[in-house]
Amino acid sequence: MPDMTATEVVDLFRRPPQRLVDVGAGSVAYRRVGDGPDVLFVHGWPVSGATFRSLLPHLAAHVTCHVVDLPGAGSSRFDATTELSVARHIRTVRALPDLLGLDDLAVVGHDSGGLIARHALAADPRVRAMALLNTEQPAGLNGRFRAFLAASRLPGFAAGLGWAVGSPRIRRQPLVLGGAFADRRLLDGEFDEFFLRPLHRIPARRRAAVRVLRSFEPRLVHELAALHARIDVPVRLVWGDRDPFFPLAWAERMVPTFPRADLVTVPGAGLFVHEERPREVAAALLPVLTAEPGRPPVPDGRPTHG
Template sequence: MPTSSTTDPGTTELFRSPPDRYIDVGSGQIACRTVGAGPPVLFVHGWPVSGATFRTLLPHLVDHVTCHVIDLVGAGESRVEGAAGLSLEGHIRAVRRVVDALDVDRLAVVGHDSGGLIARHAMAGDRRLAALGLIDTEQPHGLSWRFRLFLASRHLPGTGAALGWLAGRPVLRRSPFVLGDAFVDRSLLDGEFDEFFLRPLATDRVRRAAAIEVLHSFQPGLVHALPDVHRRIDVPVQLVWGAEDRFFPLEWAREMVGSFPDAALTIVPDAGLFAHEERPAEVAAALLPVLTNHV
């Protein structure tokens, strides 16, 4: 079945152009792009992509909310002097500093993949958080076998070189043991996904080193702490899940709903880990009610 993924040319060009501003977060400078009108929403991407992963989603949102899309340090157009010291905990601190810099009384936050983990740890208990959208992200149950298998690769010698080599080979990266399981439609690993995320991993040594440093920093304890984190998020939470996600099991997502004081789940058919890239219209429709309800 063909996907509904379409990209507005103007939105794509947004990520081919310099960011609107840089925000100093100590470990580097985060690139921030702002587009749209309405209540403010911060978008936090996962690993190993950048804010450009939301390029297909934004056209469905910009008439309703103001979208602040960031590139975490080491990703996209962010500025970093060296990869050493990059970590998920550093990203958590950085997101808090971004929210401070946005200088808003209330905002919603959308996080995908590890960006959802980062966003939850950064914003739990923060009075400025008005709503939260989570797309295919870590779950309190722990790590699935597929995720554990992926993480195990970080301990192998030459992980960085292997990642770059595989990212630059379209046939091999479609393997289920590389990135093939991330999409239902594996052709989406080519084109813009290749341009924005895979080609830089293959050709940019600094970007690749930053990605590996963050991967090495992954601490399962951040996942195990989620039950307590979720109890401290007392705002509306919308979970959006690709029905074919192989990394974060759908059944665990169903059970995760009850770990929040106020949460709901929308399942997106014919989509995997990157549901917002494969089915942006459906993901936007699920997110908008909670993102616009905090005015």
């Protein structure tokens, strides 16, 4: 397949999705690009599949990228009666291989998308490999994450969230989204267009995001170590080293909880490592995403631990 330009991929997410997939609780928006082994991409909170827009041009010549917007996010379809929760997202992702006709796939999950992917597809025999980008760790939730979850329960949180993300000055503060990027200017531009502006301007999207956040259960983090023991496929962790939400030191401790895992550190990147350093992240991912089943990852992603 010819290389896709960054502009072509961004435009893909500005257009309606190629398909809407009924998952029994709303509809997932689905986009497919690339050629080669199948890879499913699972986004985190409060973004959508468009978070992978900078990464896809570096992957599409090598793998087929199946990118979804979970209900409540992006171009998905939902209403006030739709069940929106992390637990429901787990069931949705568990159903996606059947719904999309994928019988041999790798999975890439970022942030809570990595948590969702692990709970949904651990020990699924169709999964040949997994890649996790700055996501929840068995060590638990750090103070900043716990404070954010506690704040989500306060009256007026939804309105406050909409106001905060709509202000370039406020959203750059450390206790808001300041830790999402090492370069806080990246909170503007396309990140604002795809994720923050809708939260600021569209009440239904804001309410949906808050419903999902409030549904987060700490037990899902506490269960990770046991879950990891069941993921007996190559797992590559790719980590921005300046992430204040999911500390690099905890990621290093997570590596031996998997039967076959390693860690690639990306210096000078925050939580959204794949948006800040897409070329480096793609180089780390491709050996795992393209490896034949049963073989270990090709060791050219420069893992720092494993």
